[in-house]
Amino acid sequence: MKIKDVFTKSLIFLILFMTTMVVDGQNLDALALSYAKDSFDELYEFFSLPNDANDPSEIEPNVKWCERAFKQRGFNTKRLETETVPLLLASRSFPNANKTVLVYLQVDGQPVDSTKWFQPNPYIPVLKTQNAQGNWDIIPWSHLQGDINPDWRIFSRSASDARGPDMMFLKAMDILNDLDVQPNFNIKVIMDFEEELGSPQLPNAVKAYKEELKADMLVIFDGPRHLSNAPTLVYGARGIATISLEVFGPRVPLHSGNYGNYAPNPAMKLSQLLSGMWFDDGRVAIPRWYDGIIISDEVKSVLKQVPDDEPQIQKNFGIASTDNIGSNFQEAMQYPALGILGLKAAWVGNERRTIIPATAIAELNIRLVKETDGEHMVKLVKDYIQDQGYYLVDHEPTEEERMSHNKIARFNAKVSYGAYRTDFDTEIGAWLRRGMYSAFGHEPIQIRTGGGSIPISPFVITLGIPAVAVPTVNPDNNQHSPNENIRLGNYIDGIKTITAILMEKL
Amino acid sequence: MKIKDVFTKSLIFLILFMTTMVVDGQNLDALALSYAKDSFDELYEFFSLPNDANDPSEIEPNVKWCERAFKQRGFNTKRLETETVPLLLASRSFPNANKTVLVYLQVDGQPVDSTKWFQPNPYIPVLKTQNAQGNWDIIPWSHLQGDINPDWRIFSRSASDARGPDMMFLKAMDILNDLDVQPNFNIKVIMDFEEELGSPQLPNAVKAYKEELKADMLVIFDGPRHLSNAPTLVYGARGIATISLEVFGPRVPLHSGNYGNYAPNPAMKLSQLLSGMWFDDGRVAIPRWYDGIIISDEVKSVLKQVPDDEPQIQKNFGIASTDNIGSNFQEAMQYPALGILGLKAAWVGNERRTIIPATAIAELNIRLVKETDGEHMVKLVKDYIQDQGYYLVDHEPTEEERMSHNKIARFNAKVSYGAYRTDFDTEIGAWLRRGMYSAFGHEPIQIRTGGGSIPISPFVITLGIPAVAVPTVNPDNNQHSPNENIRLGNYIDGIKTITAILMEKL
Incomplete structure (x- = not known):
């Protein structure tokens, strides 16, 4: 254990001791910040692996890296072989569990066009701060060990989509392990290495490995939060x-x-x-x-509760008007x-x-x-x-x-x-809302259908289980474009979010 | 003088002696073949110069090469400077001349996409023969010194458009020089190094150098012959x-x-x-x-005399139908x-x-x-x-x-x-037809308006002179596309054509 690690861990237990071992939202903030700082070496190594599944040879090192990372956190791992690259299943049982939560993580990334990135290599992460002109300047990576500005960002392919969330999950597991918290559910994590290709092998793989994947519900840690960057749950995807x-x-x-x-x-x-x-x-x-x-009046009113600032969205995109589908952004996604x-x-x-x-x-x-x-x-x-x-x-x-x-x-x-959509009023919905409430002290924004696609319907259909996504990354992350990034505030909040959910009784 | 050269020249004078020094179409064939064979070292050197005017640094070696080549043929050269690369003017006077013919040559070429060429480098010419499957196989360059198959082709960028014609003109001048033939007109050659960029500097340059360019008519040695590959004159261009x-x-x-x-x-x-x-x-x-x-009935009948084999054109292009403009190919070009x-x-x-x-x-x-x-x-x-x-x-x-x-x-x-168009019934038209008749023993195909563009209207407008083009290259030369080529039969015929025209009294 490095000196830094000893210091970090000591700090955490000091915090917990001072708060009589109650892990509430405020303590979670300190924990998440501390574990985030602890994570940057590992994150740098992970983010530096090229991960374009158009070139399958790039994927194997990613699979190996995940196998090691999950084994280190007490998981058993198993490769679910397909015609191309495998899926990776990491499983961990807990003594008092009577349900199983399946977690979906994406590891591969979109292709890169290096000439359009403002950094030497899209696969070598850099830390950046925004200057007065609104441009992003590189600052030393070592700044991550000092006081962290939550508005700094790490730029690299997949930083947000979705290796940032992968790291958040690993760090949340570290927190649970260090605090010896035992969830009252078993955890299975399924890792997809061909998401950006449209997960062509996934539907058949879910059928072939139905027994291994058996679970009561599916949680997806992927996607951007609502554009307001407030905590969000997403009940479906196109x-x-x-x-x-x-x-x-x-x-x-x-x-x-x-x-x-x-x-x-x-x-x-x-x-x-x-x-x-x-x-x-x-x-x-x-x-x-x-x-x-058919969008009923009831659904329309649910959609209207999402606090979209449409004039601001349009300003961000530099567009004077939108396509004329539905009467607002949320309706357009239906x-x-x-x-x-x-x-x-x-x-x-x-x-x-x-x-x-x-x-x-x-x-x-x-x-x-x-x-x-x-x-x-x-x-x-x-x-x-x-x-x-x-x-x-x-x-x-x-x-x-x-x-x-x-x-x-x-x-x-x-x-x-295909698409999937889970009702708000379900066991998984209620559990995740409780977790979010304990982390943030207020209800999350609830989105009926996210516009982007995640390969969840094969699980929903084949395993017959409901699915809900917990997005954590900043909406302005340049996902799928050059100069993808993750905001540090979102990274830290993401660790907090996942920790709170995993600590929440099901 | 190399042994080969001595042999070549001896052969020519032997031919001329045997035919009592009358240069008719048949003798021209032998001369053109002999001088073509004599030209391939020089041609190889010329064709190997990259010549994409999008990169002006590629142009200077081409200008230098032309200066040397024309000086060797008794021309004075002068650079007509512009805001970008110069035009080159080569002039030569003859004792009995009372008119001046301006000759337009193009030296630059279209950009290349090397990945689409079936040879190591689009700027290193290769000799090819067509195999039984219709594909083109590389054969040794040295074959050009043996018996030449007129259907062999030289593949390289600008082989046809238009460094092939440039070489034909130089070799025609060699024949005139060696036979001591003195045209009864002075010759000015204007060389364009930005034709494929649309000759952006040319209109102003023609104005600025109006005195230097003064002439009675303009001949353009550029462009493909009629699709039948028969001798052709073109009286206008879009x-x-x-x-x-x-x-x-x-x-x-x-x-x-x-x-x-x-x-x-x-x-x-x-x-x-x-x-x-x-x-x-x-x-x-x-x-x-x-x-x-307005296409009058008279013009329509002139257009109809062009022996276009439209079903064959469409078969060559792999198209089941054409755009519905005019009632035939020649009309479409009007x-x-x-x-x-x-x-x-x-x-x-x-x-x-x-x-x-x-x-x-x-x-x-x-x-x-x-x-x-x-x-x-x-x-x-x-x-x-x-x-x-x-x-x-x-x-x-x-x-x-x-x-x-x-x-x-x-x-x-x-x-x-803009476009230009010269009447068939003009001094330049009659002279070129006589030259073509002496070379081939029959009238050329006469085209009212060629579809492609050549930067001739600035000369026509500013100098107030008529212009006609003498195209020589094979129509299936892949001009502007990968795998551009020139058919050897056309190269040799082109030397013959230009020689006959330059020998024809005006």
Whole structure:
């Protein structure tokens, strides 16, 4: 044990002694701060592991790291093998437990484009402070051992999504271990290393390992808090399906002068095809898209209780108006969304060439809600495209296909997983609300459906258990974008939140 | 003089002696072949110079190379300085001349994407032969010193567009020099090192150096022959203007789940904006686009004489139908075109991220005809975009602009140069036809307006002279695309063509 550790631990027990061993919200603050400071070496090591599951070789070191970290906290670990990389299950039983809580953690991260990060390497975490101009300046990592400003942030890929929450959970377990607190429930932790790929192996794995994963409820430590950054519980999430669409033009790019007005332009065709999928105000124009969604007055009033500051949201995003779906932000998330993730045809900017592109690509995603089945929604899009006269292939068109169809496109779709939604009025809801109350002294904000997707419906469906997410990270964390970060105040609060929940009797 | 050179020259004079020194089409064939073989070392050196004018440092070695090559052929050279890289003027007078022919040559090339070339380096030329499967295999460069198959090709950036023609001109001058043929006109050669950038400095340079450039007519040795690969003259070319259009969404990319259905998607907006610019059949839908273009029955019949094999063109391109502009390919080129050169929003393919992009970019070009002024056509596009409710900027929008406009786009346009068109029935037309007849024994195909753009209108307008292009390279040369090449048969025929023209009395 290092000197620093001895000092830290002594401080904690001193705090507990002075407060006659009662762990309340205030003591939790001191504990969480102390354990956060204690965590930064381990965090630095963890955050420095590249974790883009597009390259499976990056994942193995992450699995190993998690195995070691959980074993150190008294868990048994088991790799749940799949066709690609494994899931990792860490289990720990407690003497007085009569229920089992399954915890979902995500370990992999989105790909990085290093050129857009304002730091040497997106996988080497840096500590930053915001200057008077609103920009973020790097400060020495060693500042984390002095007085911590809760508004400082650690920048690195996955800092918030979701290795920050992973570390919070580990530190909460350290607190329980050091205080010898025994939850009255067993804990199983399932770690996903392909979340950002849409967890393609997860649905089958949950079926294959149903016995190992058996539990009474599922808690997800992932996602950003409500935009006000107040403590939050999220009772559901939208599901996700993706579509890759490529419209074919001439076999090779052609000189745009020599053949412009003659050879059809696939970028023009793609624009026209996409254009008709939406009304001008952002609502999806594909027939039957919103079928089956009914937002009752009761639900509307629940949604209105969420204290969204919409003018501020729009100001943060730099947008003068929003899509016209639902009558507020929370309502918009109750509907399925169709969005363009990316477009590409030939080259732009300095790389621009005077050509008719050979193909034009759009990547789309559908965000599903509980009422909308993924395969059905993909079919609606496919039907729409075919109704526009397109001949669809799932490969490069053959010569014969090229010569017999004016409009040819490649259409590849994948439903990753559906949505889930748990009622507020459930055992898991009540337990988590009690935990949050003990940590913060007030009720959390309760969100009916978070817009983002987490691969939870396979658990909900296959294991037949309810699920609720406890998001902890700052909403402005640049999740999925360059310069992802976690606010230290949120990191510390996150340790507190998880500790309070794990200490709460079920 | 190398042994090889001595042998070559001896062979030529033997040929000329045997044919009593009459240089007719058949003798020209032997001369052109011999001088082509003689040229490959010099060609290899020339083609190996990177020449992307986006990087001006690549251009200086090209200017130096041309200075040396023209001085070796008895020309005086002068750099015509501009704000960026110079133009190069090479001049040579002849005793019996009473007219001056200005020759336009292009030296720079399109950018390269090395990953799409099937050879180690797009700037290191390779010799290839087509195999039974239709693919091109590299064969040793030394094969060029044995029996040459005219269907072999040299692959490298600018092989056809347009350093092949530059080499043909130099070799034609070698033939004239070796045979001591004196044209009855002076020759001025103007070399352009920014053609692929749209020759931004050229219009002002032609004005500034009007005296130096003074001539009676302009011949352009650039461009592909008619698609039948038969000898061709081109009496006009479309002009070009470019537009860079960027639709703004949220200030940074947002999580497509967390904010899909709420934050407007700029890729969707761009698709809708572009979509309305065309009818489904490829005709431009922007009001007044085709105003002023009248194709008379007489012109239609001239256009019909061009032996286009349209089913074959479409088969080559792998397209089942064409845009519906004019009633055939030649007619389509008499109209202004609007085309998408490239699209980009966020990422696609393996780099796809589940985000709402921050911006979406389209690069467009307008191909102008003689009847359509560039600034006017750009204004039609701009008016159209504004009529769709867009607030246009030429910079990143300010916070205030973002918060006060739903639809904001950056619009940057540039008119490079207009179209030109010379009547068939002119002195330059008659002279070039005579030259072509002496080389090939039949009339060339005559094209009223080539679709591609060459920066000729500044000469036509400022110097008040007619211009005609003599294209020589194979039409299937992959100009502006990866794997650009020149067919050896065309290279040799090109030397013959230029030699015959320069030998023809004016």
